Amino acid sequence: xxxxxxxxxxxxxxxxxxxxxxxxxxxxxxxxxxxxxxxxxxxxxxxxxxxxxxxxxxxxxxxxxxxxxxxxxxxxxxxxxxxxxxxxxxxxxxxxxxxxxxxxxxxxxxxxxxxx
Amino acid sequence: xxxxxxxxxxxxxxxxxxxxxxxxxxxxxxxxxxxxxxxxxxxxxxxxxxxxxxxxxxxxxxxxxxxxxxxxxxxxxxxxxxxxxxxxxxxxxxxxxxxxxxxxxxxxxxxxxx
Numbered sequence: 467x468x469x470x471x472x473x474x475x476x477x478x479x480x481x482x483x484x485x486x487x488x489x490x491x492x493x494x495x496x497x498x499x500x501x502x503x504x505x506x507x508x509x510x511x512x513x514x515x516x517x518x519x520x521x522x523x524x525x526x527x528x529x530x531x532x533x534x535x536x537x538x539x540x541x542x543x544x545x546x547x548x549x550x551x552x553x554x555x556x557x558x559x560x561x562x563x564x565x566x567x568x569x570x571x572x573x574x575x576x577x578x579x580x581x582x
Numbered sequence: 583x584x585x586x587x588x589x590x591x592x593x594x595x596x597x598x599x600x601x602x603x604x605x606x607x608x609x610x611x612x613x614x615x616x617x618x619x620x621x622x623x624x625x626x627x628x629x630x631x632x633x634x635x636x637x638x639x640x641x642x643x644x645x646x647x648x649x650x651x652x653x654x655x656x657x658x659x660x661x662x663x664x665x666x667x668x669x670x671x672x673x674x675x676x677x678x679x680x681x682x683x684x685x686x687x688x689x690x691x692x693x694x695x696x
């Protein structure tokens with residue numbers, strides 16, 4: 467157990483809809499990252515939040531957005547869903563970020579999103 | 583650009599046999615390296631990590647990995663494979679700038695024959 471919990475575990479959405487995925491970080495962790503893992507591929511970095519602000523982003527369009535709350539829980543929002551957004555979305559938490567941290571990133575079980 | 587290569591898409595071994603999964607990385611600075619395992623329908627579990635120091639790293643479930651800077655490699659090994667080791671294995675490099683991100687390889691799928 468990593469102490470990172472995600473919800474929902476599975477969901478199905480229609481193309482064009484919006485979705486919100488949630489993540490509760492491991493206790494004491496103030497940094498959360500989100501990754502997208504398409505079927506048969508390795509996870510791809512979406513973005514990272516540190517102390518409630520986005521401080522790093524991968525190659526994903528603006529319709530992928532997020533929030534981090536004062537208790538360090540987090541949301542991933544995806545607008546105008548496309549078929550290619552179907553994937554496993556992984557949340558990861560850690561303490562500190564960048565060169566200030568040498569710590570490991572712990573992943574949750576993920577949320578499976580299917581867009582039809 | 584940073585990247586991770588796992589040359590073997592799929593490997594099949596017999597239970598009790600030894601295992602080596604290959605990983606090569608491209609990163610300009612001293613790398614932070616990880617191996618994660620993912621069982622079907624599950625999230626990622628950290629097997630081991632290398633940040634600095636001893637280049638032979640011990641992990642959970644009897645796995646070990648060796649960092650070889652000259653070869654830009656971080657191969658994962660296990661002396662005797664168990665049927666429960668069948669899973670997808672991901673090698674990854676941690677990139678540390680103003681933020682952390684982990685770049686994953688494409689994964690190696692391991693099948694174990696009883």
